[in-house]
Amino acid sequence: MNNRNRLTIYILIGLALGIVAGYFVNANMAQPATFADNMSLVTTLFLRLIKMIIAPLVFSTLVVGIARMGDAREVGRIGIKALGWFVIASVISLTLGLVLVNLFRPGDAFHAANQLPAIGTASGIVTSGLTLKEFITHLVPTSIADGMAKNEILQIVIFSLFFGSAAAAVGERAKPLIDAIDGIAHIMLKVTGYVMNFAPYAVFAAVSGIVAKSGLGVLKTYGIFMGEFYFGIALLWLVLTFIGFLFLGPRVLRLLAELREPTLLAFSTASSEAAFPKTLEGLERFGVKNRIAAFVLPIGYSFNLDGSMMYCTFATVFIAQAYGIEMSLGSQITMMLVLMLTSKGMAGVPRASLVVIAATLAQFNIPEAGLLLLLGIDHFLDMARSATNVIGNGIATAVVAKWEGELTQPTHKDLATAALP
Incomplete structure (x- = not known):
């Protein structure tokens, strides 16, 4: 049994215990x-x-990848392909959530029970920074040190793009610095291995704490709603896997196997960020060249949170249904377009999905108090959407690598390692 499979088993044991x-x-x-x-x-x-690792890891791997591309046009081409995939995946995720919530209508049961939080009750969720102006100004860091200190992935990506492109333009004079930064990247991956040894304990603590506080009864109360949402998540996985199959063929199944550990980690801790280093490692084992994985994956963490986007449409319309508010098809499509914009850059924001939903509720005159219906089970819902974010970004990165001809075939040694129990 190799170390990766052993850690997966320990995480499962921590989850069960x-x-x-x-x-x-x-x-x-x-x-x-x-x-x-x-x-x-x-x-x-x-x-x-984990957050201690992310900033230096994203910066070092991304700068080295871009500098070794050597061509700004290539960076632009890969970026456009990645963003094109992200837009398509966003539309699919948001639309699927919208279709399923209208099909299942989970809010009707809560409306019939007439046990809803009073309109005007504060949810405790602060909404801010969701306008287009604030998003654009937030995009570029006033100081890279500040961006790294706050783990603002998108700001780190923007700075790294400039830094890596400039290093490529300088040429040979920048080579010693790029080699040193490459050394930092390898060191950070080694640090990642050390940190991951604590993952089973963190999983045990996270799950035992939330079950102790909320009890299994909360799952029974919201059982139907959670079952419908998890069904939607499973359907989204199937859709993403099918689209991945169209580009990667049967190898998409091996990709899912490589992403098993980071997906489980994201599910157990309800954090997509926790899975970032392991996702990067898994993609490189799968055959994605480092320069592609290090470039596309960090961008995906800001623009391609598939599970979170599906949850936004599902939860917003659910709250409207619970209060007996019927949203027209036009209003729902408008809401979906709004969420396309406001959901970008939510990675790293605490309870980001709830923040985005709260802002959307206000724009469509839906009682913000309805968020209280979700707070008790949000952790369990966040587990599913965090895991989905890992799957979505993993498939997106592999597909972009295939488009660029940067996806290598597995060696016999790789296949043997992947087949180990």
């Missing part, structure tokens, strides 16, 4: 919230370790 421990604490302790708060310290520590 977390559910059992959380249920026991919820059923037997007088103050399970205290236990949940203590467990959150472990999860917070792990996520902070």
Whole structure:
């Protein structure tokens, strides 16, 4: 058994033990919230370790990849292909969420029960920074040090694009610096390996804490709603895999196998960021050249959050249904177009999907108090959409690599390693 499969098994064990421990604490302790708060310290520590890695890893891998491309036109071509795929995937995700919520109408049951938060009740979700003007000004960092300190992936990408392109233009004089930055990238990947050893403990803490605090009863109360959403997520996985099959052929199944560990990590911790380093490693094992993976994947974390986008349309219309508000087809299409813009750049924002939904509710005169219907189960929903974000970005990066002729065939050694139990 290789180290990757061993870590996957440990994460699964942590997930199972977390559910059992959380249920026991919820059923037997007088103050399970205290236990949940203590467990959150472990999860917070792990996520902070991950965030510690992301900025230097994104910067170093992206700069080296762009500098070694050597041609600004090539960077532009790859960027356009990536953004084209992201737009198509966004439309598919948003549309699927819209179709399913209208088909299942999960909000009707809540409307019939007439046990809704009073209109005007504060949700506690602060909406800001979602206008086009603020998005554009937020795009470019006033200081790269500030962007890195705040883990603003999009700002790091913008600076790295300029830095890498300039290094390519300088030529041989920049080669020693690029080699040094390449060394930093390899060091950060080694650091990633060290940090990932804590993943099973973080998974146990995250799952046990949320189950202890909310109890398994919350899953029963919202069972139908969650079942319908998870069905939608599964359908989205099938759609993305089918589209990936059209470009990658049967190799898409091997890609999914390489993404198994980061997907499980994102699901367990409800964080797409936690899976970023492992996703990058998995794509390179699959055969995606480093310069493509290091370029497309960070951009995808800002522009291609498929699971989060599907959730935005699904949850917004659900809240409207719960309050008996019928949205016309025109209003729903307009809402989808608004979400196409406001959902971009949400990576790294705490409870980003809820922030985007809150802003959308206000624009369409839907009670913001409806967000309270989702807060109790948002962690469980976030687990599914975080895992989907990993799958969506992994397939997108591999497809762009195939378009560019930068997807190598697996060696016999790679195939043997992938086949290990």
